[in-house]
Amino acid sequence: MTTTTNRTIFSAENIDVFYGTSQILFDVSIAVSEGQTMALLGRNGAGKSTTLKALAGLAPPKRGKTTVLGTEMQRRKPHVIARAGLGYVPEDRQVFPEHSVEDNLLIAEKKGPNGEDYWTLARIFEMLPMLEPLKGRMAGRLSGGEQQMLTIGRTLMGNPVGLLLDEPSEGLAPVIVQQIGALLRKLRDMGVTVLLAEQNMHFCLGIASHATVIDKGEIVYRDTIEALRANEDVKARYLAL
Amino acid sequence: MDLSALGSCLISPSCVITQSTSGLIIGLLLFLVAAGVSLIFGVLKVVNFAHGAFYMLGAYFAYSAYQLSGSYLIAVLAGGIGVAIFGVLFERLLISRVYGSPVLMQILVCYAMILILDDVVKIIWGADFLSFGMPPAFQQLPILFAGGVVPVFYLFLIVITLIIAALLGLLITKTRYGKIVRAAAVNPSMVSALGINTGVVYASVFMLGGLLAGLAGGLAAPVRSLTAGMGTSIIIESFIVTVIGGMGSVAGALVGSILIGLVRSFGSIGFPLFTEGLMFVMMAVVLVLKPSGLFGKEGR
Ligand SMILES: Nc1ncnc2c1ncn2[C@@H]1O[C@H](COP(=O)(O)OP(=O)(O)O)[C@@H](O)[C@H]1O
Ligand SMILES: [Mg+2]
Numbered sequence: 001m002t003t004t005t006n007r008t009i010f011s012a013e014n015i016d017v018f019y020g021t022s023q024i025l026f027d028v029s030i031a032v033s034e035g036q037t038m039a040l041l042g043r044n045g046a047g048k049s050t051t052l053k054a055l056a057g058l059a060p061p062k063r064g065k066t067t068v069l070g071t072e073m074q075r076r077k078p079h080v081i082a083r084a085g086l087g088y089v090p091e092d093r094q095v096f097p098e099h100s101v102e103d104n105l106l107i108a109e110k111k112g113p114n115g116e117d118y119w120t121l122a123r124i125f126e127m128l129p130m131l132e133p134l135k136g137r138m139a140g141r142l143s144g145g146e147q148q149m150l151t152i153g154r155t156l157m158g159n160p161v162g163l164l165l166d167e168p169s170e171g172l173a174p175v176i177v178q179q180i181g182a183l184l185r186k187l188r189d190m191g192v193t194v195l196l197a198e199q200n201m202h203f204c205l206g207i208a209s210h211a212t213v214i215d216k217g218e219i220v221y222r223d224t225i226e227a228l229r230a231n232e233d234v235k236a237r238y239l240a241l
Numbered sequence: 242m243d244l245s246a247l248g249s250c251l252i253s254p255s256c257v258i259t260q261s262t263s264g265l266i267i268g269l270l271l272f273l274v275a276a277g278v279s280l281i282f283g284v285l286k287v288v289n290f291a292h293g294a295f296y297m298l299g300a301y302f303a304y305s306a307y308q309l310s311g312s313y314l315i316a317v318l319a320g321g322i323g324v325a326i327f328g329v330l331f332e333r334l335l336i337s338r339v340y341g342s343p344v345l346m347q348i349l350v351c352y353a354m355i356l357i358l359d360d361v362v363k364i365i366w367g368a369d370f371l372s373f374g375m376p377p378a379f380q381q382l383p384i385l386f387a388g389g390v391v392p393v394f395y396l397f398l399i400v401i402t403l404i405i406a407a408l409l410g411l412l413i414t415k416t417r418y419g420k421i422v423r424a425a426a427v428n429p430s431m432v433s434a435l436g437i438n439t440g441v442v443y444a445s446v447f448m449l450g451g452l453l454a455g456l457a458g459g460l461a462a463p464v465r466s467l468t469a470g471m472g473t474s475i476i477i478e479s480f481i482v483t484v485i486g487g488m489g490s491v492a493g494a495l496v497g498s499i500l501i502g503l504v505r506s507f508g509s510i511g512f513p514l515f516t517e518g519l520m521f522v523m524m525a526v527v528l529v530l531k532p533s534g535l536f537g538k539e540g541r
Contacts, residue, residue, distance in 0.1 A: 079436050096424045099420060108436070
């Protein structure tokens with residue numbers, strides 16, 4: 001049921017990003033097309049999170065442009081980009097710890113940019129059944145895996161057309177990582193467009209169709225993920241395996 | 242110190258009733274101001290020193306509206322709504338420019354606003370004390386309760402401020418707006434990344450704080466004399482309240498305010514020269530025993 005078209009859902013084009021005076025991203029370009037799950041791979045500190053933050057408007061690029069559904073977004077505030085349809089799931093989960101699970105989800109409830117309203121509380125609980133019995137619990141008291149599920153569900157509540165996922169498997173037990181993998185495959189099969197930042201290529205195999213590799217703030221490789229898997233040279237040079 | 246006077250008051254039901262009601266009124270009006278200070282600090286991390294001046298402005302707006310309309314209801318609403326609008330303008334035009342600036346900068350902006358408002362009040366309404374007068378509806382014989390005398394207007398103030406406090410509690414804990422406000426207090430960039438305009442949230446919190454302070458000024462006007470600078474003592478007390486109750490906690494502001502009100506009214510009998518001091522002693526005790534305040538979260 002995967003429907004990949006050539007229509008670009010969101011992109012970065014030749015962006016330079018700085019934190020203060022130090023340049024973190026150099027001329028980074030990445031485009032994710034409809035229904036695609038793209039892996040953004042690289043070592044710790046390579047610039048994956050910064051790329052996602054630039055797309056989400058949290059680390060605005062100094063040069064270059066970002067787009068969502070063809071509209072330029074590089075000068076826009078994060079809430080405008082979110083309303084334009086780009087959903088962001090941060091790396092360190094960032095649930096609202098003193099809100100209940102249900103309230104975390106309800107805060108994020110909104111329609112998509114074209115009135116999409118597929119994701120509702122009921123559908124989120126259907127897809128993430130482990131959260132339903134916990135809906136009254138304070139999010140700060142969930143396990144790491146449950147919090148990760150919650151942040152993904154929370155962002156989906158905004159009915160995004162594209163999803164930025166920052167290291168959803170980081171620091172979680174293997175059995176939980178498998179559950180997250182299954183969730184991401186489900187989203188892919190539903191046709192959700194995803195940019196998945198990861199250090200771990202193996203986690204992305206079977207989820208992502210394509211891979212972009214970033215190193216020291218520059219894009220150094222892009223191809224299908226199977227081609228990357230077979231490319232021992234690129235893996236040895238740019239990925240910590 | 243006059244502990245024997247305090248002792249004889251405490252064993253006389255009528256004195257207890259009288260002092261408790263006046264303490265409650267001081268406390269509940271203070272709560273309306275302190276809750277705004279606490280909310281604004283909790284969400285925007287700005288200590289709004291000008292909040293006492295908001296209260297003053299509410300009283301003067303109410304005064305003029307009362308002169309024009311003769312209706313106390315319209316007067317109180319004019320105080321609340323007028324200061325709510327003023328609060329939004331103050332936030333959008335001035336305070337929003339010093340978010341993230343050193344605290345000293347924020348204090349300067351607020352302090353400048355206090356001086357400007359005090360002078361504006363003198364220019365518009367004059368430097369003399371103004372008396373609002375008791376609205377005719379409340380010019381009735383006081384109610385006798387367990388031997389104590391309680392003016393009808395006092396009873397009205399207690400009921401109306403408790404209703405406002407309850408509505409505020411519901412707004413903050415139960416509504417989607419309140420949930421967003423509390424989330425923005427903890428993690429504004431995440432709230433923004435979920436598609437919510439935090440600038441609007443910040444302005445609305447200032448509007449809410451202005452509304453509460455303006456209502457307090459309007460409600461208090463018949464029992465306070467209006468003068469430029471009337472906001473000074475209530476802002477200092479508001480800070481004591483937020484330290485006692487815990488910054489950002491509405492429930493803490495309520496408990497802290499009532500404590501301060503009761504200390505003020507009973508303290509004025511037992512320690513007439515040291516009531517201010519008593520409040521600071523209470524604050525010091527809380528700071529030592531629970532630095533985050535009675536309702537504050539540890540380690541924030
Ligand atoms: N807030 C920040 N201020 C300054 N430097 C930062 C900040 N966040 C990240 N960096 C630096 O930017 C580089 C890229 O970081 P990041 O995008 O988080 O990498 P990744 O997600 O691939 O691990 C790193 O060298 C990191 O030290
Ligand atoms: Mg990262």
